[in-house]
Amino acid sequence: MILHVILLVSMTGLIFTHPFDGHFRFTLGVVVLATLLLYFRRLPIISIAVSAGGVMLLFRILIKYPFLEESLLSAFWHNVPAFSYYLAYGLLFSVFKVRDYRGNIPALILLLSICDIASNCVELMIRQEPGGRSLETILTSLVAVGIARSILIVIGYYLMKRYRDFVLAEAHAARYAELIFIIAKLKAELFYLKKSSADIELVMEKGYTLYQTLNAAQPGELVRPESPSARALAIARDIHEVKKDYYRVARGIEEILDVAVRKEGxxxxxxxxxxxxxxxxxxxxxxxxxxxxxxxxxxxxxxxxxxxxxxxxxxxxxxxxxxxxxxxxxxxxxxxxxxxxxxxxxxxxxxxxxxxxxxxxxxxxxxxxxxxxxxxxxxxxxxxxxxxxxxxxxxxxxxxxxxxxxxxxxxxxxxxxxxxx
The missing domain is CATH 3.30.565.10 (Histidine kinase-like ATPase, C-terminal domain)
Structure with missing residues (x-):
């Protein structure tokens, strides 16, 4: 997953605009980077930011170098200040503990804006190429873009969070529906189990009545194991044992359902x-x-x-x-x-x-x-x-x-x- 995040940030970092004369640019990569850092709390902040900055630097050199009349070293120096932006952004994001303010939107936008503006200032100081613009114009642009990108980050984070909640709700609904059907089947089987228990009780009574009838007709035959009365009594006893097993199973299912079944309608x-x-x-x-x-x-x-x-x-x-x-x-x-x-x-x-x-x-x-x-x-x-x-x-x-x-x-x-x- 970390590799996927780095590649995604690096590739979106190739979407940019030049606000001033020179090599300085505003990119979309930082929006993706900060959104993913906010959403996935286990992502290591500094290592992701540094790795994304390094891979993006490599992409820019490999993509532009063949089409420019400059040396590889020159292309490297033109783009390496962008790496400093991601390094500074990752450090500030970590120092300010931006993730702790995900539930406070104004504070979150403020901290993300500070990280963005300060990191752009670091990159501009390394480049030393104001391009003939006044300091007021440069700072105004940095602040406006920093706030705009921070708002996009917050929107992206909450959209991802909302989508996750939607997926979890769908999964919960599916599990709930499955549970309803499982319990419905169990209740139907329990109904039959109780019905069978009543039938077994009736058969046991008939078996015992048969024993009493045979024993009354032939007193003393019970001592003979193979006599009809003795066999009828043995059958009644066996049925009684089966009945007790049925009751135990039925009671066990009832106890499970008492825990699982919601009582309200x-x-x-x-x-x-x-x-x-x-x-x-x-x-x-x-x-x-x-x-x-x-x-x-x-x-x-x-x-x-x-x-x-x-x-x-x-x-x-x-x-x-x-x-x-x-x-x-x-x-x-x-x-x-x-x-x-x-x-x-x-x-x-x-x-x-x-x-x-x-x-x-x-x-x-x-x-x-x-x-x-x-x-x-x-x-x-x-x-x-x-x-x-x-x-x-x-x-x-x-x-x-x-x-x-x-x-x-x-x-x-x-x-x-x-x-x-």
Whole structure:
């Protein structure tokens, strides 16, 4: 990076103007030098200034010498005072600790102006070529140019700083959106884990009831390890151990989510934008010509946005995979009858009438990997149905060739977060 800075300063130092008769000139190089020194605090001030001055001196000699009727030594002496300017500027920049005043614009402009004016005075004294101009004219020019260049430096520094803040904000927004989707997926999996725990509890009770029935029918058979009652009791015990493992995993995930999840609600427009950004990144990664639009009317603030994000994400991914080889997808949100209606429509081939009845069943899938030949898990739409019902809503499907629409209707009373909350 240091080499790049030196080359950039040296090359911009070739952009100049002659204010007086002679070899003295005002260049753009010092603006670039000071801007980069302010922005990159780790850059060594004096060594950068000296190196840039030396390389610029070399550039000027190599570029102009072949076209001038003078010796190499003469060309060197005509340009070496410019090196003294950069040396003086670097020393003054360091002595005045200009970087410490980056938050005080008037003081920063004043110190940069002093560094510029004083360094130009050093160069003029070494050159000893006033060119017939009065001292007042020379000083006026030095002060005006020094202030003008200092203002340009401050503007350049704050523009770079503003751009960095913009890039960091973009990166933060991307990480935040990614976190939203990760937590949404975890919450959906946690929902299924709890549902499975309840199912396991029920199976364990049935197993224990079976043991009691068998033991009552054949008293004393429990002492025989291979007896039906003993085997039923062993199965109930094994299921109980599995249930405890499920509870431990579920509790661990809940504790992680308690730390990661923000408790307050999000407006519909905000997490809709997150879904849109994530979806467009997903489509771009597929290199698939899919057009998708997001339309929403009104606003609602909800703390159930992780469930809504998971619902929409599953429906949208299904739609993207359904439209082959390309297609159009529309995602809408509207309010009607005290409910939030979310719809994902695509112009894919549609779903056959016999499949409409079983499309939400766990394990149902028509997708498979072309590489491994394995079928998809078929849990996406099952997730949608269960999450929707957990919010007191319902999901419906209408499909025909060229148009498939999944509509999720959620009661606003189960979604909205009041100001008091």
């Amino acid at each position: 999000l407006p519909l427009s905000e997490f809709f934008q997150i879904i849109e950004q994530n979806t467009r990144r997903y489509i771009n990664s597929l290199d698939k010509p899919v057009s998708i639009s997001f339309i929403y009317y009104g606003e609602v603030v909800t703390d159930k946005y992780y469930a809504v994000v998971s619902i929409l994400n599953n429906l949208i991914i299904n739609a993207v995979e359904a439209v082959e080889p390309a297609g159009i997808i529309t995602v809408t949100a509207r309010y009607s009858g005290g409910k939030l209606h979310l719809a994902v429509a695509d112009n894919g081939p549609g779903i056959s009438p016999e499949d409409v009845e079983v499309v939400f069943a766990p394990g149902y899938s028509t997708k498979f990997s072309e590489v491994t030949g394995q079928m998809s898990t078929g849990l996406g739409l099952s997730h949608v149905k269960n999450l929707t019902e957990s919010l007191g809503g319902e999901v419906t499907l209408t499909s025909k060739p060229g148009k498939t629409v999944f509509t999720v209707s959620l009661p606003l009373t189960n979604l909205e977060v009041s100001e008091a909350d």
